[in-house]
Structure formats: C-alpha cells, structure tokens
Amino acid sequence: MNKFNLLNINFGRAAIYFILFLFAFIYLAPLYVMFTTSLKDIEEIRSGNLMALPIDPTLYAWKKAWASACTGSECKGLAPYFWNSVRIVFPAVIISTILGAFNGYALAKWKFKGSEFLFGALLFGCFIPFQVILLPMAKLLGALGLANTVTGLVLVHVIYGIAFTTLFFRNYYVGIPTELVKAAKLDGASFLKIFRHIFIPLSTPIFVVTIIWQFTQIWNDFLFGVVYSGSGTQPITVALNNLVNTSVGGKEYNVDMAAAIIAALPTLIVYIIAGKYFVRGLTAGAVKG
C-alpha cells in the first residue's frame, strides 16, 4: 500500500488527529505560557513576546513564590500554605475513602430495611452545592471549637466527601457477585472479615479512583478553605489567591505563574501516576469469579 492510498483511506482518521492535536494545543498553550513566563525575569516579560522561550532562564520566580512572596501581610511564600494543604488533604482523603468503602460495602452487600432509602439520602449529598452548607457548617465548627483549624477543614471535607466516596464504592461493590458473601458467610467469616479478606483485595481500582477524586477535590477547594480557615491555617489555593492579589510595587507575573504551577503540581502528579487506573477503574465492571 503506498502513501497516497494510505492517506486517501485514512482521510477521516487524519482529520480526527488534526482536530485532536488542535484542541490539545489550545489546552496546553496556557500551561506553556505559564511555564515559560515563570522562567523569565520581569524585564524580559515586559519587553518580550508572550510565546517566546526564555532567553536567560532563571529560577528566581520559583524561589520567590515558594519562600518569600507576600500573601497579604506576611511574606513567607507559599511553602507554609502548601504544608497546610498537605495536612488537610491527607487525613481528609484517607478518612473519607475508608468511610466510603465501609458504607459502600454495607449498602451493596448487607441490605437492611431502609438501606436503599439511606443510599438515596446519601446520594442527595452529592447534589448539595457548597454554598448551601456554608453557614450551618460555620455554626457547627464554632460549636465544636474547630473554627479556623486544620481539623475543622478536615472534618468539612470528610463530611462533604462521604457522599461521593460511598457512591463510588457502593456501585463498584454491587458488581461483585453476592455469592462470594454467601460463600464466605458459610465459611464462617464475619462482616469485617469478609470486607478485609475478600472485598479490600478486590478494590484497588476503586480505591485509586476515589483517592484521585478526593485528592483533586480537596486540594483544589477554595471556598471551604477561604471560609473556614484562619490566617495560619489557609490552604494553598487561598494563599495563591492572596499572593496574586497582593502587589508590592509592580506586578510580578513570573512569580504568579510559578506560584500557580506549584499550587497545581500535586494534582497533576497524581493524575500522571495513577491516571490510567482512573480510567480503568471508572470502566471496571463485574469481577469474574
């Protein structure tokens, strides 16, 4: 088959690739601009072309964004807030995922009177907008003495996340044959032992999906972060906003860009590492016995 023929036959395919590349380019262009800008100094940004590669790449902006840029009145860079976010995200993701796995297992395989209703009610939680719960949650956190604390933010994210994690695990576990539970019951295994020995080992894909989902949601959250945190407990998203909005002298675009990339980096890395599991997990069907 010669080249001409190949092109002819695959014209449709070529068009599809062209469109895909075009959209990929459009999507990636801002990232390119962010990245190149973060490596330029401020002089070059003012004088040069937006799309041009940096003439003399420097890590000045990255260092400043990380360690010394001003976020409001303080000038310690993003570092403390990055660690705040880490301290919020890790417990919140782990707790909400574990609770979701338990809930999903119970709701899928240990049906009781009203379990369907309970699941429906939990599902409803997925459709409640953040804004609706702001005030009642603020009152609750105040009453619990958790206002402006990292623990408080963890609690908010866990509660808000349970609806989603339960939904994920429940739908995954519904696909696992109930006969496995029956067989294990006859083998003398209890509720928890069946969960531990049979369901957990089958759950890697859905754990990955849930963890990615929760990590992204909580890391990227701005609203809860800005409302429920104090000055020392702000997550990185809030700090980024403050950094960009604080101008001492002229606007340092390179620092802004570096800061934005730093803030987005963890979710990006999670996707790159576990992305294929994410797609696989979402499409995973029944487990063959």
Added chain:
Amino acid sequence: MGSISLNGINKSFGSTEVLKDINLDIKDGEFLILIGPSGCGKSTLMNLIAGLEDLTGGEIIIDDKDVSEESPKDRDIAMVFQSYALYPTMNVARNICFGLEMSKMPKNEQEVILKKVSSLLQIDHLLDRKPGQLSGGQRQRVAMGRALARSPKVFLFDEPLSNLDAKLRVEMRTEIKKLHQRIGTTIVYVTHDQIEAMTLADRIAVLKDGELQQVGTPYEIYNDPVSHFVADFMGSPGMNFIECIVKDEKLIIESGGEKYELEMPCKDVIKNSKLDVVLLGIRPEMLTEIQPSVEKNSYIHQIKFDVDVLEPMGADTVAIGQWNESEVMARLSPESGNAAGKGFDLQVDTSKAILFDPNSGLRIR
C-alpha cells in the same frame, strides 16, 4: 451425622409467597435432589437450609437440633454455588482453607486437610493458581474442595454443573456420585436437569410454584408420578399425553387414519373415575417397532403410525407422529429403517400407561 427435617417451611418476599408449607425429612447420608422449573423456589429453599435467608414460618432441624435461628456458620453446612463463588484474589490453596482459617485451625492441621482434599479431587497441581487461571471444570473441583475441607454435616449443591459444557457435565456428574459414595455425607442438590436428578438421587423432591409435588426414589418419580406436571417434568424425550374418549373402560385413539381401542391395566380406575375423557400418559419407550420376541398379551397393541419427523439420537431414533391430533413420540431402534412421511406398524405396550384427570392434571388411581 447429618439428618435434616424441614417442618412447615414458609417463605415470603413481601407479599409474594415463594415457599408454601414444605415438609420434608432428609435422612443422614442421603442424596436428595430438589428439582423444579425456574422460579419454583428450589434455590430459596436451599438458602433457607444454609441460613442465608430468614424463614417466614416453620422450622429447620439438623440432627435433632433446631437451627432455624442460627447463623450459617453455626449450622455446619457447606455449599457449592452455581457460579462457584471462589474468592478471586486468593489462590486455590487459600480458597480451600479459608473456612478452616476462619475457624482458627492451626496452620499445620490445615495443611493436612488441604493435602487430603486436593489429592482426592486431583487438584494438587493447581494449588498456587488464582481462580481466574482455572478452567470451568477445575473451578468446579476447587469449589467442591472448599466444601469438603470443613467436613460438614451437610453439603448443599446449587446447580453446580449448569455452567459446564455438556461433556464435562456428564464427567463431573459421575464424580459427584463417586464422591458421595466415598464420603457418605448428606447432600441436598438443586437442579433443573432431570437427567442429573435421575442419575444422582437417592430421592427426588419435585417442586412447583413453591409447593412440594412429590418426593420419591427416581424409580417412583419416573414410573409412578402423582400428577401431569411431575410426569411431564421427568424423562427425555418426555412422556406422551393424549386426550382419549373412554368407551367400555377402554381408550379410543386414532392413529394412521384408523381407530383403535386401547386396553388399560387399570380398568376399575377408569370405571370409578366416571370420566368420559381422560389424559393418557405413556412413555416413548413403550411405543416401539413390532418386537416378535415379546409375548403377546392384552396390553400389547399393534397400531398404524404415520411418521412426521424422525430424530436420530444415536442409540435410538425418536419418531414423531400424531394420535388424536396430539403429538406422540415413539422410541425406535436406529436400525428399523423407517423414513419420515411413511407409515408403519407400531407396537404399543400399555401395561405401564397411567391416566390423569384432564381438568386437574392429577393422577387417576
């Protein structure tokens, strides 16, 4: 020991009654088959015995102990599922030992049992594999091994062979029978395959719409069914049913364009029933080509038969024709040389024929 008594078992899901007043005694060491069409409640009954579902009414007694309220693990029962339900993340050895592990048996004792069971079922070489790497027959063996390992009082088999291909099914059927002969544990076995039921069972219990129709040995069920339903369900090819007019305690049939009067072994029954029309039930093997060796008696009739279709099955050939405008199957020798569309003389032996009330479907006796 492992005798089971089911006393007045009822089960409802919401307002649907799935099982209605089931009474059945299963002796220690017996191979009992529960058979019936889909949705007759046979799997539900099995789940009730296992304790996987709660009774709506009645009681289950295993070895003189009422276990109706006990959880599955305290009933000392093992079950083999239709889908095998092997734990997909565990290897074969751990699948077999899982029940022992749960009962906190020491590892070295587990090893001994594992060795015994795996050599009995010839799965020694598979112990390190995961269920996903096994063929259907191998999975079946592992599932049986898992049940055997705990040496329970009772084995429950829930349509264990229906996922296998025809040849393997026959092989495994024989193995299950051998296994039962060797270990002698009580087995309750659910199936909808009447050949499995006939070949395996000590006794067969026929279920329909949640009611027990008949319990008996395969011979009784086959030759002495209580109703049209039971007679129709057992046997392949199935029993012939022909509506016949009664005249002088004989049955009138029309075959090959001529009318015949069939003499029945149960004359009083026909007389007492006072029915003008009865349903004649006669097995295909009672309809054969003329066999000169058979001694003539009043139950042996010679009848003209027009063959519509011939179905050679190897060992015999089934000829399908019409009596009284109902389809009738005759079991011929493959060497008889008959052809579809042609008539020939059929020998009909009514000595084992049975009669049903055409309205109720119940046996007239």
